[in-house]
Amino acid sequence: MVEIKKISFEDSTSAIKKLPCLKNISLETFEGKITSFIAPKNSGKSLLLKIIAGIEAPSSGEIVNIGGKKIVYIPGKSSSFPWLNVYENVSFGLRKPDVVEIKRIINLVGLEGYEKHRPNNKSYGFRFRISLARSLAQNPSLILLDDPFSQMDDISKKEIFQLVRLVSKNSKVCFLLASSNITEALFLSDKIYLMKINPLEIFHEEDIKFAGERKVSLLKSKKFIQLCSQFYNLIKLKDPQNLFNISI
Amino acid sequence: MAERNKELKNSFKLILTILFVYVVLFEFILPVNKFLPKPSILFESIFYIINDYNLFISISVSFTIVIVAFVVAYIGVYVRAPYLLRWLTRYKESFTTLNVFRYFLIIVVVILIKQWFEETLFWEFFFATLFVFILSLKKLFDKIENVKDEYVVVGKNLGLTDMEISEDIHWKYLQPVLIGYYEKLNISLWSIILVFEFIGDTNGLGHAFHKALVYKDLNAIILFSFILFVLVWVTTFIIKVIKRKYFNWAD
Numbered sequence: 001m002v003e004i005k006k007i008s009f010e011d012s013t014s015a016i017k018k019l020p021c022l023k024n025i026s027l028e029t030f031e032g033k034i035t036s037f038i039a040p041k042n043s044g045k046s047l048l049l050k051i052i053a054g055i056e057a058p059s060s061g062e063i064v065n066i067g068g069k070k071i072v073y074i075p076g077k078s079s080s081f082p083w084l085n086v087y088e089n090v091s092f093g094l095r096k097p098d099v100v101e102i103k104r105i106i107n108l109v110g111l112e113g114y115e116k117h118r119p120n121n122k123s124y125g126f127r128f129r130i131s132l133a134r135s136l137a138q139n140p141s142l143i144l145l146d147d148p149f150s151q152m153d154d155i156s157k158k159e160i161f162q163l164v165r166l167v168s169k170n171s172k173v174c175f176l177l178a179s180s181n182i183t184e185a186l187f188l189s190d191k192i193y194l195m196k197i198n199p200l201e202i203f204h205e206e207d208i209k210f211a212g213e214r215k216v217s218l219l220k221s222k223k224f225i226q227l228c229s230q231f232y233n234l235i236k237l238k239d240p241q242n243l244f245n246i247s248i
Numbered sequence: 249m250a251e252r253n254k255e256l257k258n259s260f261k262l263i264l265t266i267l268f269v270y271v272v273l274f275e276f277i278l279p280v281n282k283f284l285p286k287p288s289i290l291f292e293s294i295f296y297i298i299n300d301y302n303l304f305i306s307i308s309v310s311f312t313i314v315i316v317a318f319v320v321a322y323i324g325v326y327v328r329a330p331y332l333l334r335w336l337t338r339y340k341e342s343f344t345t346l347n348v349f350r351y352f353l354i355i356v357v358v359i360l361i362k363q364w365f366e367e368t369l370f371w372e373f374f375f376a377t378l379f380v381f382i383l384s385l386k387k388l389f390d391k392i393e394n395v396k397d398e399y400v401v402v403g404k405n406l407g408l409t410d411m412e413i414s415e416d417i418h419w420k421y422l423q424p425v426l427i428g429y430y431e432k433l434n435i436s437l438w439s440i441i442l443v444f445e446f447i448g449d450t451n452g453l454g455h456a457f458h459k460a461l462v463y464k465d466l467n468a469i470i471l472f473s474f475i476l477f478v479l480v481w482v483t484t485f486i487i488k489v490i491k492r493k494y495f496n497w498a499d
Contacts, residue, residue, distance in 0.1 A: 050401070053405050054405075055401060055404050055405055070407075072405060072406075073401065073402070073405045075397075075398035075401055075402065076398075077396070077398045078398070079396075079398040079399060079401075079402045081399060081417070081420070082497040082498070083420045083421075083423075083497040092406065092416075093403075093406030093407065093408060118497060120497050120498070131402075138406065
């Protein structure tokens, strides 16, 4: 489990006025569960994830990584290296790659038979699978997903939704998804935080529960659509100026 | 594959068309003119020109220097790539000031080198290699900003050191860019080599051109121009094949 406690960040690059970007953000993630936060585009979601991953430093606050394992960040744009094949991509960054484990992970994300293929000229869905497999190969405690579905087509998106749910359920990894799309966050998550900007801060949190397994048909259910509208109205109420930067 | 064949076919078509126009125009329509020799006369004199100008040796010298200069300069960059890339990112500002040297005419540098050093094949090769090496560094410097941020972020997140990021990410990303640049640089290198040999007047195709100009041998000049065109095309083709086969991962 990883706990994010009161993270704040101020923009130190602005010489005239320091603009607070993130304010007192506390999030909880749980083993085998997906936590999401919904915030408008260009609001500092990536920055928050980079702080959690240890790539950027916060102005204040702390990240409590109870398991002590790695926190892995998957960027929004394709980050699988085009000069490496699938197997090499998945084992990238490992000092002593375990061949059997890597093959298991490749099979788990649905890339069996593609080990020697390179990701250039492949779909976003294919490249996301590689990034996910590479993250799992690091045996992490938390995987951070930075709005990864925005560039995928609808068919790939639905396949990847199912895959991420399956992986989170079967592994003991926590997932934290940053999204500006209510539907995808709601479908994937066990817990959702809503955020507003200037500065980026949480104004609402809610546990998400649906009866039974989450299948694509859930997206068309009455309860799901109602919940989407409920979240949309909440954002409309709290952060109306940025509503156009949220999709449903 | 089909695209490659098409490109190759188009190049052959172009060469054949030029030859056809030349033969028809200067053999049958304008056999007597002040511009180009009659194709039949040129054809008859080919063997004499080859012998008189030691053409095989001249071609071998120039072609070898071009190819070896590319290979040695690339190996030089390859061996030191992680260090060079780190150095380039660290001293970006001071490297930018070196851009002022673009105003210096390369021909002046050639003349200076010829004044400073003896006329040997070694210095010609050294000069060609240095030319490719420096321009390779400049290209890397210009393009290092284009390395996708997400690749570097992933590298940092997975715990790679700065040196590993330079080696495994920056350098890998830039390799196809560099080889692609060699396709263009090839023409400049041939020009520089010819100028060097022309001024030096001892080795290579440039030397043959010099001799032909002194003798006012129009047939030889035309033949050398055609050979030069083919050589440049062959070198470009070799670089293209290498890029397609070994450096084909550009996004």
